[in-house]
Each structure stands twice: as C-alpha cells, then as structure tokens.
Amino acid sequence: MALRYALLGLLAKNEATGYELNHQFKETMIYFWSAHHTQIYRELLKLEENGLAQSKHVHQTDAPDKKIYSITEKGREVLQAWLLEQPSVTPKLKDEFLLRVSLFQNLPTAKAVEYLQTSKEQHKQGIQMMKEWRGMNYPDGLYKKSDLGEYLTSGFGLKYMESWVEWCDWAITELEKRNGDE
Amino acid sequence: MALRYALLGLLAKNEATGYELNHQFKETMIYFWSAHHTQIYRELLKLEENGLAQSKHVHQTDAPDKKIYSITEKGREVLQAWLLEQPSVTPKLKDEFLLRVSLFQNLPTAKAVEYLQTSKEQHKQGIQMMKEWRGMNYPDGLYKKSDLGEYLTSGFGLKYMESWVEWCDWAITELEKRNGDE
DNA sequence: AGGGTCATGTAAGGAGTTACATGATTGT
DNA sequence: ACAATCATGTAACTCCTTACATGACCCT
Numbered sequence: 360m361a362l363r364y365a366l367l368g369l370l371a372k373n374e375a376t377g378y379e380l381n382h383q384f385k386e387t388m389i390y391f392w393s394a395h396h397t398q399i400y401r402e403l404l405k406l407e408e409n410g411l412a413q414s415k416h417v418h419q420t421d422a423p424d425k426k427i428y429s430i431t432e433k434g435r436e437v438l439q440a441w442l443l444e445q446p447s448v449t450p451k452l453k454d455e456f457l458l459r460v461s462l463f464q465n466l467p468t469a470k471a472v473e474y475l476q477t478s479k480e481q482h483k484q485g486i487q488m489m490k491e492w493r494g495m496n497y498p499d500g501l502y503k504k505s506d507l508g509e510y511l512t513s514g515f516g517l518k519y520m521e522s523w524v525e526w527c528d529w530a531i532t533e534l535e536k537r538n539g540d541e
Numbered sequence: 542m543a544l545r546y547a548l549l550g551l552l553a554k555n556e557a558t559g560y561e562l563n564h565q566f567k568e569t570m571i572y573f574w575s576a577h578h579t580q581i582y583r584e585l586l587k588l589e590e591n592g593l594a595q596s597k598h599v600h601q602t603d604a605p606d607k608k609i610y611s612i613t614e615k616g617r618e619v620l621q622a623w624l625l626e627q628p629s630v631t632p633k634l635k636d637e638f639l640l641r642v643s644l645f646q647n648l649p650t651a652k653a654v655e656y657l658q659t660s661k662e663q664h665k666q667g668i669q670m671m672k673e674w675r676g677m678n679y680p681d682g683l684y685k686k687s688d689l690g691e692y693l694t695s696g697f698g699l700k701y702m703e704s705w706v707e708w709c710d711w712a713i714t715e716l717e718k719r720n721g722d723e
Numbered sequence: 724a725g726g727g728t729c730a731t732g733t734a735a736g737g738a739g740t741t742a743c744a745t746g747a748t749t750g751t
Numbered sequence: 752a753c754a755a756t757c758a759t760g761t762a763a764c765t766c767c768t769t770a771c772a773t774g775a776c777c778c779t
Binding site: 360362393394395397398420421422423 | 765766768769773776
C-alpha cells in the first residue's frame with residue numbers, strides 16, 4: 360500500500376505524469392523507497408479507479424501523448440488519514456550489499472576489502488552529488504514549506520551516506536587487522 | 542534470489558531448523574534483511590529440491606518434530622559463486638517511516654515532532670540492546686573468524702541507529718525553527 | 724548511425740505478506 | 752487461566768521485477 364501513498368504525496372505537491380513521477384522517485388526517494396515505472400503506471404490506474412486521482416489526456420506533436428494526473432479531494436483525505444495512523448515499528452530494510460558483508464568470512468580478505476573500497480567510493484560520489492543537489496534546491500539552507508519533507512529526508516540521505524563511508528573505513532581497518540590469519 | 546543466499550550463508554555456519562533460521566534472521570539481520578517464517582520454510586524446500594541443502598527429520602517427545610537442514614557441497618559452491626559476482630550498485634531501501642517524513646508538510650508540526658521523538662526513543666533503545674548484545678557476543682571486541690560478517694554488520698547496525706538518533710535531533714530542531722509559520 | 728529523452732503500457736513470473744491450521748509444554 | 756515457546760506448513764493474495772512493445776525527436 361505504501362507506493363499508493365508515495366504517489367499521492369507527490370501528487371499533493373503538483374500534478375504530474377507517470378513519467379515525471381518515476382523521475383521524482385529516483386531523484387528524491389532513493390534513500391527510502393523505489394519503484395519501477397511499470398509499477399507506477401499500474402498504481403496510477405488504480406488511483407484513478409478508486410477516485411483518489413484524476414487524469415487529463417494531453418496530445419503532443421513533438422513527443423508522445425501524455426496523461427497528467429492530479430490528486431482529488433478524496434485522495435487528499437485518504438493521504439491525511441494514512442499520515443495520522445500509527446506508523447509501524449519495523450524498519451524492514453533490504454540491502455544486498457550488507458547481506459554479502461554478513462558472509463565475508465567466506466571470501467578472501469583482499470576481495471572483501473575491494474568490495475568495501477568500491478562501495479565507499481560510490482557513496483562518496485553520492486555525498487558529492489547530494490550536496491550539489493541540496494545547494495541548488497535549498498540555497499542558504501532555505502526551502503519552501505511544501506519541500507519540508509524532501510528537505511528532511513535528503514538530510515537523512517546525506518547523513519546515511521556519510522555514516523556509510525565512516526563504517527567502510529572502520530570495516531576495512533578491521534579486515535586488515537585480521538589479514539594473515541585466514 | 543537473495544533470500545536463498547542469506548539462508549545458505551547461515552547454513553554454511555551451522556546446520557539449523559527453519560525455526561532457528563527465522564530467529565537468526567531477526568537477531569542478526571534486521572538492519573539489512575527480513576523474511577517471514579512462511580517464506581523461509583518455502584525457500585528451504587526449494588534449496589533441498591535443488592540439492593543445495595539436505596534435511597534430516599528428528600522426532601521429539603517434549604516438542605514438535607523438527608527438520609534439521611545442512612548445506613551440501615553444491616550449496617557451498619553456489620554461495621561462493623554468488624559472493625564473487627559483482628554486486629549491483631542499487632541500495633534499494635524501503636523505509637515506511639522515512640516515506641511518512643517525506644510528507645511532513647501535510648501534518649501539523651506537533652504531530653511530526655511527536656513521530657520523530659517516538660522514533661528516536663525506539664532507536665536509542667535499539668542502540669542499548671545492540672551494545673549489550675555485542676558486549677555479550679564479542680567480549681573485549683574479540684570474535685571468531687566465522688562471525689566476521691556478523692561482527693561487521695552489527696557494527697553497521699549500531700552506527701546506523703546512532704546516526705538515526707542524530708538525524709532525529711536535527712530534524713526536530715528544523716521543525717521547531719519553522720513552528721509558527723504554518 | 725547510435726544513443727538518449729519523452730511517454731505509456733502488457734504479460735509473466737518471482738518475492739513477500741497475511742490469514743489460517745495444529746498442539747504439547749513451560750512459565751507467570 | 753493465559754501467554755509464550757517450540758515447530759512446520761498451506762493457501763490466497765498483493766507487491767515487485769524483468770522482458771517485451773512502440774515510435775518520434777534530438778544530439779554527437
């Protein structure tokens with residue numbers, strides 16, 4: 360059900376096409392949600408069926424036609440109700456990289472260190488990109504009220520990546536300490 | 542497919558029943574993977590079908606009968622091969638709480654702050670529990686080679702929760718700064 | 724000439740969740 | 752008396768992923 364509310368949340372800000380919503384997902388939600396475009400398009404059809412969103416068909420000559428979705432009053436109410444519900448306690452993360460890390464005793468140390476180093480570099484790049492994005496979107500730390508959630512979660516994303524990098528450094532040190540006794 | 546390797550990884554350490562594997566998941570993998578017992582039992586049946594694990598039935602009088610699974614040579618090979626594959630770049634986290642946070646502009650500030658405070662307390666308790674668990678399992682920071690992965694990922698879990706708490710503090714401050722202009 | 728962007732979808736299959744089912748023993 | 756622990760599963764359902772499909776325009 361969460362995808363439904365993620366889409367309603369984005370539509371509560373601005374009307375958008377499925378294509379745009381897909382990009383917004385990738386841009387601002389990577390650190391806590393993800394969805395394929397196929398899933399987004401199907402969920403949008405359901406939103407419309409249930410009267411939570413409505414669409415208007417727009418004909419274009421220079422590009423394929425598109426459907427612009429907007430949230431309905433009922434959609435806003437449903438979103439509100441969900442937000443006021445008691446959130447469940449479970450975090451429920453799924454990270455395949457950490458799953459691999461949990462099995463590092465089955466790999467040669469050098470290979471494990473290599474994995475960590477690659478991941479560290481990727482996250483360092485992510486930090487760089489996030490900083491630029493935030494600098495662009497919130498100059499001088501200022502943001503619109505409607506961007507509050509995005510501001511807070513992008514702050515989380517940054518912190519998450521920073522602590523990931525620190526953890527990589529720690530883990531590499533730990534691996535190198537043990538190097539030799541395998 | 543990842544669940545399959547998670548189970549093979551646990552079985553590579555020790556033979557275990559589905560019931561035990563379910564508990565091991567909850568104890569040591571919460572910060573990067575999760576699975577319901579129903580899924581685990583189904584996957585174990587498949588592992589056996591594919592010759593990656595084998596089971597022996599054990600009759601008990603004081604408790605229900607059980608099936609002890611152990612990894613086969615083929616299972617170890619398949620696990621090895623997966624570990625050596627290039628890990629994919631995508632993190633693919635799903636966190637319903639952060640999804641709610643991303644929509645905080647639709648909630649009264651007081652409610653948003655309350656959510657953050659509750660989450661902060663939960664994570665502080667998690668840190669406490671994790672520290673005790675690590676103190677018990679790795680006295681003086683020492684661990685067995687076979688626990689390397691667990692040692693590294695539990696270190697990650699600790700760091701993750703700590704940075705979560707820090708982020709909550711920051712987010713609460715940000716919310717309180719804006720309080721009044723809604 | 725080839726790749727990227729815009730734009731929307733269907734179909735098939737795999738992964739994950741929820742409800743149901745059983746039943747003895749142990750602890751509060 | 753009631754809840755938790757041990758122990759395993761089926762069935763129905765929803766959610767998510769991957770492959771396939773179309774086609775014009777723009778940039779290098």
